[in-house]
Amino acid sequence: MPMRQSRLWLKAALIILMFLWGLVATGLLWPFLELVLGRKAGFFQEAIRSHWCAMVCRILNVEVETIGTPSHETRLWVANHISWLDIIALGARHPLLFVAKEEVADWPVMGYLARRLGTLFVRRGDAEQTGSIAEKMAWQLRQGRQIMLFPEGTTTTGERVLRFHAKLFQPAQLAQVQVQAIGIEYRGEAKTFAPFIGEDNFLTHLLQILDRDRVRLRVHYCQPLPPGMHRDILAQTTRKQVVTALSSKPEADEGKVASVTRLQFQSH
Secondary structure, eight states, X not given: OOHHHHHHXXXXXXXXXXXXXXXXXXXXXXXXXXXXXXXXXXXXXHHHHHHHHHHHHHHTTEEEEEESOOOTXXXXXXXXXXXXXXXXXXXXXXXXXXXXXXXXXXXXXHHHHHHHTTOEEEOTTOHHHHHHXXXXXXXXXXXXXXXXXXXXXXXXXXXXXXXXXXXXXXXXXXXXXXXXXXXEEEETXXXXXSOOOTTOXXXXXXXXXXXXXXXXXXXXXXXXXXXXXXXXXHHHHHHHHHHHHHHSOGGGOGGGEEEEEEEOOOOO
């Protein structure tokens, strides 16, 4: 069997094991922790979730370069959205609760895991449901949880940043918390194979990712915005920050490059 095909099957087997572990953890371990530890279970659940994401990144050979500094005071994170890989990469770095479009709940395996991990699903075009989700998010933010949302409302190829929907920033306005924007861009060949857009099939796309040697990803941490800003201003400002970050050339200012993390799985 050719080396490349052997590596593909090995990585696929490891991903299947990780998904099975995720199903066991969320289906059995989660309820057990909640039963035994009550509210304190959240700390262990977040640690397990971050570790799971980090392991998936290692298997997929994700290489993350970070520019700028994440603030420990940030409660609401927002970013442009290119792929489901965004969620895995960011989830490995921060204890985040994600907000996603309702369709994600129907994805095979990942949809179930997202539901069990507490993902908040937004039904596009439903103002009443969006308002209800905003109240839930505001409550979580007041409890000190960190929430990640993608205010474009969809994924793109990464060539441009769509309008940020101001209504999605309502929870930050209600809870009076700090907001920090993140600019996401895929590098090298990953620019072409990483985007997950339109009618792309999750399993087909996953196989394409598995067949690649590595996934290069750059994450830009923008300047945090203080509590108390109106949602319209937050939407406009964070989008502008992301656009500016993605159009910059880090090579010209190496002092802003915080780190390069290689979360890789090596096969021999």
